[in-house]
Amino acid sequence: MGVTAQSVWDNCLDFIKDNIQPQAYKTWFEPIIAVKLTDNALSIQVPSKFFYEWLEEHYVKILKVSLTKELGETAKLVYIIKMENTYGNKQPFTEKIPSSNRSSVKSQDVDIPFNNKSPELRNPFVIPGIRNVKIESQLNPNYSFENFLEGDSNRLARSAGLAVSAKPGGTSFNPLLVFGGVGLGKTHLAHAIGVDIKDKYPEKTVLYISAEKFTQQYIDAVKKNNRNDFIHFYQIIDVLIIDDVQFFSGKTGTQDVFFHIFNHLHQNGKQVILTSDKAPVDMQDIEQRLLSRFKWGLSAELQTPDFETRVSILKNKLYRDGVEMPEDIIEYVAKNIKTNVRELEGAIISLIAQSSFNKKEITIDLARVIVEKFVKNTKREVSIDYIQKVVSDYFQMDVDTLQSKTRKRHIVQARQLAMFFAKKFTKASLASIGSQIGKRDHATVLHACKTVDNLSSTDKQFRKYVEDISKKLSV
Ligand code: ADP
Ligand code: MG
Numbered sequence: 001m002g003v004t005a006q007s008v009w010d011n012c013l014d015f016i017k018d019n020i021q022p023q024a025y026k027t028w029f030e031p032i033i034a035v036k037l038t039d040n041a042l043s044i045q046v047p048s049k050f051f052y053e054w055l056e057e058h059y060v061k062i063l064k065v066s067l068t069k070e071l072g073e074t075a076k077l078v079y080i081i082k083m084e085n086t087y088g089n090k091q092p093f094t095e096k097i098p099s100s101n102r103s104s105v106k107s108q109d110v111d112i113p114f115n116n117k118s119p120e121l122r123n124p125f126v127i128p129g130i131r132n133v134k135i136e137s138q139l140n141p142n143y144s145f146e147n148f149l150e151g152d153s154n155r156l157a158r159s160a161g162l163a164v165s166a167k168p169g170g171t172s173f174n175p176l177l178v179f180g181g182v183g184l185g186k187t188h189l190a191h192a193i194g195v196d197i198k199d200k201y202p203e204k205t206v207l208y209i210s211a212e213k214f215t216q217q218y219i220d221a222v223k224k225n226n227r228n229d230f231i232h233f234y235q236i237i238d239v240l241i242i243d244d245v246q247f248f249s250g251k252t253g254t255q256d257v258f259f260h261i262f263n264h265l266h267q268n269g270k271q272v273i274l275t276s277d278k279a280p281v282d283m284q285d286i287e288q289r290l291l292s293r294f295k296w297g298l299s300a301e302l303q304t305p306d307f308e309t310r311v312s313i314l315k316n317k318l319y320r321d322g323v324e325m326p327e328d329i330i331e332y333v334a335k336n337i338k339t340n341v342r343e344l345e346g347a348i349i350s351l352i353a354q355s356s357f358n359k360k361e362i363t364i365d366l367a368r369v370i371v372e373k374f375v376k377n378t379k380r381e382v383s384i385d386y387i388q389k390v391v392s393d394y395f396q397m398d399v400d401t402l403q404s405k406t407r408k409r410h411i412v413q414a415r416q417l418a419m420f421f422a423k424k425f426t427k428a429s430l431a432s433i434g435s436q437i438g439k440r441d442h443a444t445v446l447h448a449c450k451t452v453d454n455l456s457s458t459d460k461q462f463r464k465y466v467e468d469i470s471k472k473l474s475v
Contacts, residue, residue, distance in 0.1 A: 005035060005036050005042055008037055008071065009032075009034035009042065011066075011070050012066040012069075012070060013029060015062075015065075016029055016059075016066055026268060027236060027268070028058075031047055032045065032046055039076075040072070041075075041076035041077070042067060042077055043078040043079075044078070046081055048228035051081075051232055052081055063077060135207060137198055137207060137208060138207060138208045139191050139195050139198065139208050140191050140195075141195055143187070143191030148185065148192050149312050150309075151312070152303075153184075153309055154189070154305070158189065160173050161178070161189055161192060164273065165193045165196035166200070168204065168270075170269070172298070173297050174266065174271055175266075175296065175297040177275070178274070178302060179276045179279050179299060180277070180302030181340065181471060182277065183342030184304065184305075186243070186275040186302060189275075190208065190275050193273055194241050194273075197271075205237050205238045206237070206238065206239040206241070208241040209243070210243045211243060211245045214242060214254070215251055215254045218254050219253075231260060231261060235264045235265065238270050238271065239273070240261075240265060240270065240272050241272075242272075243274075244276065245294075246283060248286060249283065249286055249396075250285040255286065255290050266296075274294065279299055280294040282464070307334055307338075310337075310338065310341075311330060311334045313344065313345075314330050314334055314348055315330060317345055317348060325348075328364060332364055332368070332371070333351070333367060333371060336371045347370065347371055350373075351366065351370050354370055382426065383426065384436045384437065385436075387422050387425065388402055388418050388437060390421075390469060391414055391469055392414060392418075397414065402438070403415070415448070416448035416449075417452060417466070419433055419437055419440075419444075419445045419449060420448055420466075421470075421473060423445065423449050425473055430442035433445045
């Protein structure tokens with residue numbers, strides 16, 4: 001005889017393969033397992049309910065044609081949904097769903113219904129229940145390459161971005177990782193690549209998402225037992241842009257799921273674009289296997305722009321806003337605000353606002369007042385509370401732990417760093433710093449400051465902590 005579930009399905013696959021895109025075939029048909037053939041009904045196993053719905057929505061015709069060719073008019077198709085379980089229970093659970101040609105199928109037993117209360121997560125960007133498979137890119141069209149001014153500080157990253165958008169997935173820059181400090185244009189550049197790809201390849205599915213939102217979606221998916229749907233959603237994307245991947249630090253579940261999605265996309269020639277506030281070598285609490293993936297492609301740094309670039313960024317901004325400003329004032333602002341581009345833009349915006357609200361002419365004096373205020377304003381936000389928050393976030397502990405009486409080395413170090421920065425960035429006295437950071441006395445604070453000084457000149461890792469936290473505090 002020789003007609004088995006496998007042989008029937010293999011023949012169907014041959015037919016299907018000739019009739020759909022290779023990519024779609026790989027994504028939607030290769031993972032299917034032929035399970036059994038009884039009473040002219042072929043049972044196939046699919047990895048999720050989402051998968052099953054996708055097949056029904058997009059491939060039901062070709063499935064029917066191919067199966068009828070093999071088994072005749074009475075052919076039936078039964079889906080078995082087999083999910084890898086994401087909660088404690090080790091038992092995989094299955095559900096059998098008869099295919100669309102329901103009329104010809106006797107009602108099937110549903111072994112274990114899953115997820116029958118909450119609507120499943122199909123596209124995390126679409127309100128559940130609404131059948132919509134079109135994926136919005138979540139891109140901001142204002143963040144274009146045109147508006148991303150070139151300078152020495154960003155040339156490599158910008159050109160790599162352009163190369164990627166000309167041939168998404170087709171360069172060795174996969175993944176492309178753009179890294180650099182706060183406000184230096186990572187998010188802007190990431191969008192620009194996406195916007196340009198959408199423009200050149202409208203049929204490609206591009207998705208921009210922050211690592212934070214991705215994590216949240218993943219947590220929700222796990223809660224609702226929809227982990228597989230989540231994975232499938234991300235696996236069908238052609239160009240995946242994830243912003244601020246340092247957010248994945250310490251989040252092993254999210255790292256794990258991202259690892260699988262990344263591998264799938266990479267293997268299928270899809271483009272991945274990532275941004276981070278640090279280079280892969282400096283990332284903490286990111287699994288080694290993920291870090292090694294980050295290094296497969298290109299890591300390109302965005303550095304602080306030099307004076308000329310700052311001037312041209314300002315001019316471009318003014319031009320787009322239709323505002324005229326004397327050259328010397330632009331230069332004054334560019335000379336005095338160098339830490340990051342967002343601050344630079346902020347200063348010029350308040351300058352424009354001040355002059356138009358108060359009907360004052362934009363003069364160098366007004367610029368001086370504003371720049372000074374602007375710089376002061378950003379400085380004033382640094383309070384001892386804020387410093388403790390930043391330091392404890394950095395070490396992923398809470399403020400209570402930082403203040404506690406424990407003598408555990410890493411907690412003591414965090415506490416000493418908080419004291420050191422409180423001394424450095426505020427005008428508070430040693431005694432006042434001590435009383436605010438875990439009710440210590442002034443001698444303890446003094447000792448802390450000395451220890452930090454010593455350690456940062458002798459211990460490379462420790463110096464790194466100081467630099468990192470310093471950067472966070474001077475934003
Ligand atoms: P990051 O994500 O690195 O913190 P953003 O991408 O949010 O920084 O950039 C901060 C602001 O600076 C944005 O408004 C962005 O448009 C602007 N910006 C940064 N770099 C440039 C550049 N090279 N040309 C024009 N604008 C820039
Ligand atoms: Mg950003």
